[in-house]
Each structure stands twice: as C-alpha cells, then as structure tokens.
Amino acid sequence: MPQPPTLKVSEIFFSAAGEGRRQGEPTIFIRLAGCNLRCAFCDTKYAWKDGREMTIEQIAVRAEKIKKKFRVDWVCLTGGEPLLQEVRPLVLKLRRAGFKIQVETNGTRALNFKPDWLTVSPKPPAYRMTADCRRLADELKLVVTRSLGLKEINKVRQALSGPVTLFLQPQSAASWSYKKAWKLYLQAARAGLSGIRLSCQLHKIYDIK
Ligand code: SF4
Numbered sequence: 001m002p003q004p005p006t007l008k009v010s011e012i013f014f015s016a017a018g019e020g021r022r023q024g025e026p027t028i029f030i031r032l033a034g035c036n037l038r039c040a041f042c043d044t045k046y047a048w049k050d051g052r053e054m055t056i057e058q059i060a061v062r063a064e065k066i067k068k069k070f071r072v073d074w075v076c077l078t079g080g081e082p083l084l085q086e087v088r089p090l091v092l093k094l095r096r097a098g099f100k101i102q103v104e105t106n107g108t109r110a111l112n113f114k115p116d117w118l119t120v121s122p123k124p125p126a127y128r129m130t131a132d133c134r135r136l137a138d139e140l141k142l143v144v145t146r147s148l149g150l151k152e153i154n155k156v157r158q159a160l161s162g163p164v165t166l167f168l169q170p171q172s173a174a175s176w177s178y179k180k181a182w183k184l185y186l187q188a189a190r191a192g193l194s195g196i197r198l199s200c201q202l203h204k205i206y207d208i209k
Pocket residue numbers: 035036037038039041042043044045079080081106123
C-alpha cells in the first residue's frame with residue numbers, strides 16, 4: 001500500500017509575522033527541517049537537523065487546531081529551506097482549508113506552485129536565485145551582514161525584472177547591524193534606488209517566537 005506523503009518538520013507555532021511586508025499579521029509558522037546552505041549568521045540552526053516526520057494530514061490538523069484558537073488566515077512555510085521538500089500537496093491541502101500561503105525561501109530552489117506571498121532572501125556570498133524565485137518574488141529580504149554593500153544590493157535588484165520591495169534586515173538584532181542598515185539605506189537613497197525599506201525582526205524586539 002502506498003505510504004501517505006510526509007514532510008520533515010522542525011516546529012509548528014502561532015505568532016505574528018516578524019519580517020517584511022506582512023510584519024505583524026497573525027500567522028501559523030510551519031518550519032520545515034533541513035537547509036542546503038550553512039550561513040554563519042543563521043538564527044534557526046536548530047532547523048538544520050532532521051525534524052519530525054509528519055504526514056500532510058497531521059500537519060493540516062495541527063494548523064486547523066491552531067485556527068480554532070486564534071483568528072488567523074495565513075500559513076508561512078519557512079525553514080531551514082522549505083523548498084527542499086515537496087510542499088505542494090501540503091499547500092493544496094491548506095488552501096482547501098481556507099489558508100493563504102506565504103513561503104520564505106533562500107531562493108536557491110525551484111517552485112512548482114505560486115504562493116500567495118513569496119519572500120525571497122538570497123544569501124551571501126553568491127546571492128543566487130532561481131528563475132522561479134526571480135519571477136515570482138513578492139518581496140526581497142537581505143540580512144545586513146558585515147559583507148553586504150550597495151554593490152550586492154544592486155546585484156540582487158537587477159536580477160529581478162520588475163520592481164520588488166527590498167527589505168534591509170539587521171542581523172539578529174545586533175546593534176552594529178542596525179547602524180549598518182541605516183548607512184546602507186542612506187547610500188541607497190543617495191544613489192536613487194527605489195523600493196528599499198529599512199526593516200527589523202519584530203519577534204526579536206518582542207522576544208517572542
Ligand atoms: S538559508 Fe536561512 S535557514 Fe539556511 S542556513 Fe542560511 S539563514 Fe539559515
């Protein structure tokens with residue numbers, strides 16, 4: 001008998017979206033396990049591990065249970081790198097249950113569906129993005145690392161054909177990174193770049209998940 005499709009899950013929880021344009025919105029986070037990158041600044045290294053194998057059905061039931069407790073319309077598939085696993089069946093199931101789906105990806109994987117909101121956060125040093133991610137991105141998010149400069153910001157922007165807002169996100173709420181984000185923001189404004197937004201991780205400020 002064929003086995004039901006499963007995904008390796010790191011955690012599932014309710015919170016306020018912490019980053020980007022959806023910041024502050026009630027959201028169910030489904031953090032999938034595993035990542036194909038090993039960023040030194042990663043703040044979810046625990047999600048690199050194997051995670052718990054769950055069927056699509058089990059994941060959807062958890063989301064429905066959370067929805068019974070909280071007024072929430074959005075599910076965010078995050079990681080790790082959520083697109084390392086075949087998430088389409090889960091997306092279809094959650095959509096049938098009435099959820100809107102955000103995907104947060106590092107941009108290195110192809111997509112076989114269109115999310116309701118796609119956040120692409122390409123990573124140094126290559127800032128690589130697949131054609132799908134470049135085409136479907138609703139927003140870009142760059143972690144303000146020590147090596148990020150205007151050159152990299154320009155490179156990422158130019159990889160996209162249309163105008164997509166780019167969020168400068170300080171690295172793990174470090175004060176040097178906030179200062180650097182502001183400096184880059186000023187440089188970008190002086191250089192005439194549009195669509196650059198200063199950002200922060202709301203969940204770090206509130207000290208919530
Ligand atoms: S891509 Fe994201 S999850 Fe993966 S190592 Fe880098 S910061 Fe961590």
